[in-house]
Amino acid sequence: MTSYDSKFRAAAIQAEPVWMDVDATIDKTIAMMEEAARNGAQIMATPEVWLPGYPQFIWVNDQLGAYSHYLKYHENSLELGDERMQRIQRAAAFNNIAIILGYSEREGGSRYMAQAFIDQTGEIVGNRRKLKPSHAERTLYGEGKGIDFFTHDFPFGRVGALQCWEHFQPLNKQLMYSLGEQVHIASWPALFAFRQHVFQFGLEANETVTRSYALEGQVFVIAASQLIGEATLDYFGNTEERRGYLAGPDGKSPVGGGWARIFGPDGSSLADPLPEHIEGIIYGDIDLSAIILAKGAADPVGHYARPDVLSLNFDNREHRPLRYVGDNGAAAPAALSRVEMYRQKLLAKESRQRHLAVQHENHATIGQSSPMLLERPMSAEIEPEESKAPRRAGA
Secondary structure, eight states, X not given: OOOOOOEEEEEEEEEOOOTTOHHHHHHHHHHHHHHHHHTTEEXXXXXXXXXXXXXXHHHHSOHHHHHTTHHHHHHTXXXXXXXXXXXXXXXXXXXXXXXXXXXXXXXXTEEEEEEEEEOTTSOEEEEEEOSSOOGGGGGTOOOOOGGGOOOEEETTEEEEEEEGGXXXXXXXXXXXXXXXXXXXXXXXXXXXXXXXXOGGGSHHHHHHHHHHHXXXXXXXXXXXXXXXXXXXXXXXXXXXXXXXXXXXXXXXXXXXXXXXXXXXXXXXXXXXXXXXXXXXXXXXXXETHHHHHHHTTOOTTTXXXXXXXXXXXXXXXXXXXXXXXXXXXXXXXXXXXXXXHHHHHHHHHHHHHHHHHHHHHHHHHHHTTOGGGGGSOOOOOOOOOOOOOOOOTTO
């Protein structure tokens, strides 16, 4: 049974990454986790692709200029659960704080705009990718799938997440509301190159849609954002034209564009915003019982819905370029979550390591009496043992 009696503190960061230095940005992240935990937060939200930073180069360069950044950006992107992410996991466990980590996820030669759900024990309990990167982002990142919509039940409440202009998509929002979201993490970049020229790229438009998410779905929204400071201008603004795209009205100083926010389920603001040029952490005290009061007036997936008239079709399968055909000739797409697939890979790796260790021990023992036996080929690898299936997020 879903509970609404939890009270806790949430944190959202507003900060600038250390450009193209993911290890230094992880150091910065851990310091902010420690600060948030000291101030009583149980969960911390981070901006969109916080690691290694939002790629401003795709907006302020031509395609050839942007392409020159790809290799370094890929090298500074993370694989799910890799050694660098494990530093964040250890910090979460040490500080007893959950984190929704925005990062550039690399898989093979591709990248995805991802959010890792790491709980207060340091375990990765969810991982999602942005369904459709926006505009110029599609030159750098691949797309997500149906399995990237889910919620996870933390000890303090049910949490879901989207990124940036995923909040512009009405069907995305309806789906997330239908999953019983109580706390929503909205990961955003700084706002933004071109905001002086395009209103929808600016703070007013994007704050409106973020507050609307809370108001429409009767959920708490924790919005984290990056900001554009001097380091951004120095790294990406290497011509007067490019610097102008990232600068404020004077054309010289950085635009700032930081806008961390926390909204209640009635759309009210629960934290005083920081100035857009200032790094820091904002906090909101969450009382889930406020959701019940807000839904008393309008619940878009309950008493205020008309599914007999309007409904949403949702395909939550993972469609892959390669499908294995079974004995019956069927080729069904996998329905595992990204974390379930990640755990299967870990089990396979651990199984292989155990198998090799046993073989090494056996060969060493046999070799003492008959060294010639060491020349025998190794047997086939054993199959990974069955894993205890975790709860499918959103199910």
